[in-house]
Amino acid sequence: xxxxxxxxxxxxxxxxxxxxxxxxxxxxxxxxxxxxxxxxxxxxxxxxxxxxxxxxxxxxxxxxxxxxxxxxxxxxxxxxxxxxxxxxxxxxxxxxxxxxxxxxxxxxxxxxxxxxxxxxxxxxxxxxxxxxxxxxxxxxxxxxxxxxxx
Numbered sequence: 001x002x003x004x005x006x007x008x009x010x011x012x013x014x015x016x017x018x019x020x021x022x023x024x025x026x027x028x029x030x031x032x033x034x035x036x037x038x039x040x041x042x043x044x045x046x047x048x049x050x051x052x053x054x055x056x057x058x059x060x061x062x063x064x065x066x067x068x069x070x071x072x073x074x075x076x077x078x079x080x081x082x083x084x085x086x087x088x089x090x091x092x093x094x095x096x097x098x099x100x101x102x103x104x105x106x107x108x109x110x111x112x113x114x115x116x117x118x119x120x121x122x123x124x125x126x127x128x129x130x131x132x133x134x135x136x137x138x139x140x141x142x143x144x145x146x147x148x149x150x
Contacts, residue, residue, distance in 0.1 A: 027060035
């Protein structure tokens with residue numbers, strides 16, 4: 001299970017495993033207020049860093065759920081930040097060109113295609129009303145707007 005926390009990636013990069021992660025006060029799966037145990041680290045790659053970062057994991061001693069702490073600034077399973085994804089798509093939709101950035105255009109095309117598919121499938125309407133409006137509506141539905149899974 002992933003739990004999003006407000007952290008600064010640069011500090012995690014600089015401090016590595018010494019970063020002071022805040023322990024969850026309860027298990028998000030079973031709600032047990034008992035102590036969750038440390039369960040090591042998992043490596044994750046994020047844009048802008050030359051090597052992987054260590055994300056902290058915990059384990060509930062009641063239901064045995066593994067909880068991975070992930071930055072709030074990123075969607076689950078995405079290397080680019082939410083802000084980068086949104087601004088790239090917005091720039092493309094408004095200007096017809098991809099922005100100059102460190103993110104490859106193939107990845108940005110992937111986001112756009114997935115957003116179109118999500119809007120068509122989930123919102124069941126034409127995206128002529130505006131893809132960015134659809135992006136916002138999908139967020140309101142607590143969906144990842146650029147995810148491949150429908």
